Amino acid sequence: GDVVPNLSDSQRTVVELLLREGQGHLFQHWQARQNEEDKIRFLNQVEKLNDNYPGGLAAYTHNARKLLADSKAGRNPFDGYTPSVPTGEQLNYGDEDFMKFEEAGVKEAKNAVFVLVAGGLGERLGYSGIKIALPSQITTGTCYLDLYIQHILALQEASGSHGSGIPLVIMTSDDTHSKTQKLLEDNKYFGMSPDQVHLLKQEKVACLADNDARIALDPSDPYLIQTKPHGHGDVHTVLHTSGLLPRWQTEGRKWLLFFQDTNGLLFKGIPAALGVSSIRDLDVNSLAVPRKAKEAIGGISKLTHENGSQMVLNVEYNQLDPLLRSSGYPDGDVNDPTTGYSPFPGNINQLVIKIGPYIEELSRTKGAIVEFVNPKYKDASKTSFKSSTRLECMMQDYPRTLSPSAKVGFSVLDIWLAYAPVKNNPEDAAKIPEGNPKHSPTSGEMAIYKAHCLMLRKAGAQIEDPKQEVFNGQLVEVWPRVIWSPKWALTFADVCKNLSGQLQILQRSTVVLDGAHIQLEDVAVDGTLLLCGIPESEAKLSNVRVQNKGWSFKSVDYKDTTYPEVTRIRGFELEKLEQCSVAFDQPGSCLIQNVSL
Ligand code: UGB
Numbered sequence: 134g135d136v137v138p139n140l141s142d143s144q145r146t147v148v149e150l151l152l153r154e155g156q157g158h159l160f161q162h163w164q165a166r167q168n169e170e171d172k173i174r175f176l177n178q179v180e181k182l183n184d185n186y187p188g189g190l191a192a193y194t195h196n197a198r199k200l201l202a203d204s205k206a207g208r209n210p211f212d213g214y215t216p217s218v219p220t221g222e223q224l225n226y227g228d229e230d231f232m233k234f235e236e237a238g239v240k241e242a243k244n245a246v247f248v249l250v251a252g253g254l255g256e257r258l259g260y261s262g263i264k265i266a267l268p269s270q271i272t273t274g275t276c277y278l279d280l281y282i283q284h285i286l287a288l289q290e291a292s293g294s295h296g297s298g299i300p301l302v303i304m305t306s307d308d309t310h311s312k313t314q315k316l317l318e319d320n321k322y323f324g325m326s327p328d329q330v331h332l333l334k335q336e337k338v339a340c341l342a343d344n345d346a347r348i349a350l351d352p353s354d355p356y357l358i359q360t361k362p363h364g365h366g367d368v369h370t371v372l373h374t375s376g377l378l379p380r381w382q383t384e385g386r387k388w389l390l391f392f393q394d395t396n397g398l399l400f401k402g403i404p405a406a407l408g409v410s411s412i413r414d415l416d417v418n419s420l421a422v423p424r425k426a427k428e429a430i431g432g433i434s435k436l437t438h439e440n441g442s443q444m445v446l447n448v449e450y451n452q453l454d455p456l457l458r459s460s461g462y463p464d465g466d467v468n469d470p471t472t473g474y475s476p477f478p479g480n481i482n483q484l485v486i487k488i489g490p491y492i493e494e495l496s497r498t499k500g501a502i503v504e505f506v507n508p509k510y511k512d513a514s515k516t517s518f519k520s521s522t523r524l525e526c527m528m529q530d531y532p533r534t535l536s537p538s539a540k541v542g543f544s545v546l547d548i549w550l551a552y553a554p555v556k557n558n559p560e561d562a563a564k565i566p567e568g569n570p571k572h573s574p575t576s577g578e579m580a581i582y583k584a585h586c587l588m589l590r591k592a593g594a595q596i597e598d599p600k601q602e603v604f605n606g607q608l609v610e611v612w613p614r615v616i617w618s619p620k621w622a623l624t625f626a627d628v629c630k631n632l633s634g635q636l637q638i639l640q641r642s643t644v645v646l647d648g649a650h651i652q653l654e655d656v657a658v659d660g661t662l663l664l665c666g667i668p669e670s671e672a673k674l675s676n677v678r679v680q681n682k683g684w685s686f687k688s689v690d691y692k693d694t695t696y697p698e699v700t701r702i703r704g705f706e707l708e709k710l711e712q713c714s715v716a717f718d719q720p721g722s723c724l725i726q727n728v729s730l
Pocket residue numbers: 250251252253254255304306335362363364365392393394395429430431432447449450480481482527529554556
């Protein structure tokens with residue numbers, strides 16, 4: 134009362150809470166009649182931290198003490214479990230099953246809600262902006278958020294979505310919120326109705342200074358608790374508290390599709406995955422790809438407990454190796470020599486979750502997710518930390534608390550089809566040994582061209598082989614730069630429907646297809662061909678040859694600061710020498726036939 138006069142009831146409550154929880158050190162420097170505004174600011178922050186964690190700060194510090202004690206004792210969360218390789222749905226692009234799942238998935242899309250977790254700063258990439266504003270590729274310059282929204286709108290159209298359209302939730306954080314809002318507003322929500330988009334902000338959590346979970350003050354401000362991100366697992370808490378889930382359920386929505394910020398291929402697997410969830414009636418379906426040992430993606434594992442219980446779950450990349458070593462696999466996380474891949478499918482953190490059981494589970498857990506702590510100790514005694522730590526959680530740990538009767542499965546897709554994340558800066562990517570995924574802006578862009586080329590090949594097109602080139606010290610395959618918008622094709626059936634006769638594309642070519650109805654029949658491209666059409670147009674190119682100087686990539690060194698950051702981090706820029714560009718901008722049909730352009 135002396136030190137801070139006129140405390141409100143809620144402020145008094147949090148002060149008492151901190152004192153009761155052994156956090157008296159936070160007030161040690163407080164003097165009577167000094168820094169009154171700073172003290173109020175501090176107490177407001179404590180109230181916010183207390184409100185934003187399920188169970189408040191008392192629960193947070195209790196959980197922390199337990200996890201810190203486990204960490205000090207070297208106990209890992211999977212003690213008592215033996216990992217083995219689980220069986221999931223193996224999807225092979227373009228085969229009959231795949232097409233059946235895609236067809237079912239597109240129909241189901243009208244009952245979906247998309248949830249993008251985009252609160253991360255992307256420290257490994259070292260980019261100063263938000264990652265979803267980065268171009269997924271520079272041929273059309275489409276940024277990730279635009280790409281995702283285009284796909285959701287195309288699914289909305291193709292599935293005959295009802296009412297207000299397919300909702301999109303974006304989880305932001307203090308690091309990304311205002312820039313995400315501005316990106317949406319500056320671009321008119323990329324064609325979505327603003328009511329369709331829900332920005333939900335996750336809050337950071339208090340940092341901890343020692344094994345007793347003593348809360349840390351910010352080193353530069355004695356009236357501010359130091360905070361750090363709590364991880365993408367917060368998405369379940371923010372959805373629970375948003376009140377949106379029951380509304381969607383009433384509207385008849387059935388599926389939540391969770392996805393991450395920078396994977397230019399992620400929507401290529403979504404229709405089939407949604408089809409798998411719907412046909413197999415899965416409560417949880419995780420998307421996976423073959424994983425290289427030690428790759429920074431979790432391994433989907435079947436974990437069998439000493440007591441016989443089993444669960445299928447992601448084991449995060451930093452935990453897989455120690456878990457394997459401690460359970461009879463002395464070599465740990467290594468590739469199977471016969472396949473060259475880890476036997477454990479790699480989690481790409483795209484989750485399809487059935488909304489009904491999800492709401493029930495969240496009303497039980499309040500959205501809280503199993504947490505972990507990863508302190509960096511000063512020495513082997515594990516008594517003090519190099520810097521403060523905090524509890525973290527991951528969205529893919531959602532199945533950990535489900536009852537054994539829940540239907541938890543996963544779907545394995547080809548890497549070339551489904552996974553090309555952008556996470557690593559050029560220097561780190563260049564150090565990754567050849568043959569292992571680089572996860573860089575350079576590799577992420579090249580993967581998009583490759584995927585489109587391989588899809589066209591599956592549909593019978595003649596696509597010339599790629600050329601090997603080095604950008605930013607990374608050896609990559611440069612395929613013809615084929616880009617299509619989801620309006621042109623969402624599924625393999627769409628690709629096939631739009632092609633007839635022979636399509637031939639030479640390696641140095643660029644082809645952009647941006648329109649709902651563009652048919653190619655006997656087309657040969659050696660150069661750049663850009664086609665776009667309004668929805669009311671029906672266009673066809675028949676027996677057409679395109680030849681021009683085309684577009685090419687010019688190498689840019691990431692250290693060359695005369696270039697903008699977005700160019701430097703991918704290591705090349707586009708030189709537009711010559712192109713053939715046709716816009717079908719009138720309603721009705723248009724045929725271009727028997728010409729060389
Ligand atoms: N994110 C948030 O929204 N909030 C946060 O507090 C933190 C992150 P990273 P990482 O498939 O690529 C995940 O940093 O560590 C968002 C899986 O755990 O890219 O590489 C952030 O904006 C791993 O199992 O994740 O690992 C981004 O969109 C594997 O699946 C997303 O969360 C791997 O991704 C992921 O953040 C992968």
